[in-house]
Amino acid sequence: MTEILKKDSAETVKQPGTPKLLQILGPGLITGASDDDPSGIATYSQVGAQFGYGMGWVMLFSWPLMCAIQEISARIGRVTGRGIAGNLRKYYPAGVGISIVSLLMVANIINIGADLGAMGAALKLIIGGPQLLYVAAFGIVTVLLEIFSRYSRYVSVLKWLTLSLLAYVAVAFVAKVPWATVGYNLIVPHISLDGQYITSVVAILGTTISPYLFFWQAGQEVEEVKERDEASPLKVAPEQAPEELTRIRIDTYFGMAISNTVALFIIVTTAATLNANGVTDIQTSSQAAEALRPIAGQFAFFVFALGIIGTGFKTCKQAAWRPDRHQP
Secondary structure, three states, rough: OOHHHHHHHHHHHOOOOOOOOOOOOOOOHHHHHHHHHHHHHHHHHHHHHHHHHHHOHHHHHHHHHHHHHHHHOOOHHHHHHHHHHHHHHHHHHHEEEEHHHHHHHHHHHHHHHHHHHHHHHHHHHHHOOOOHHHHHHHHHHHHHHHEEEEEEEEEEHHHHHHHHHHHHEEEHHHHHOOOOHHHHHHHHHOOOOOOOHHHHHHHHHHHHHOHHHHHHHHHHHHHHHOOOOHHHHOOOOOOHHHHHHHHHHHHHHHHHHHHHHHHHHHHHHHHOHHHHHHHOOOOOHHHHHHHHHHOOOHHHHHHHHHHHHHHHHHHHHHHOOOOOOOOO
């Protein structure tokens, strides 16, 4: 049986036109990309505008922390066949699971509301019109896709939406960035005990290491098992462990690296444009986009605002996703 599974796996990998890396990438990539949502973009923009290049080092510092907690979450789902909520329900008193999931639900509702608002504001900046109507339309589309889309198609859409993150890489190369200064501040960070500085560091860590990401990646690993006929939870199919745990590690490390690289580019972009021109008070991602227009040009503004819509749509779909929805 094991030989048959290995043969099927090898044949899948050899399908023409599909690089092996793209087959490996999945829950980790999508989870990492969802970390750069409009709320996160606002945080990174605030940090770049206020502190310039002086806080880019936090993205390097947080990367191994993100990799560790997200890999643990993914392993929980892949080994047990249940997400975090399912395991809480099975191994802990009911009150513990209800309390934790209730807190997660409240946080997700707030996060979805903030992201929908940022998407509506970004679209209004681009084409004008009623912001509330755009917010409602984005919300309705998200709900319809959540209800009627199959998981495999749902994931493929999310993978393509991760390309929206490239918008922030493009904006950084349009702006005049002193890369030598950026590199120096990454390697030799200037750490301050100032209250605002410490608060900003905590805000970045809170943005990059978010509880809903733990539930999402664990739950998505469970769904991956259900979508693949040859896959089983590792507790009942330990022979699959070496290959699957290697896949999880590569997927998670790559996804978190993409997440933090994009966040670093947002900090660098706003430092090179807003901070360098005396704009240090940014409260929302749409304000950051609007502030870029007179400084970095129409193209930078448009790409930055379009990225808010793409990342927000992706994150709203994920935050609204129902963890452990098929688990007993």
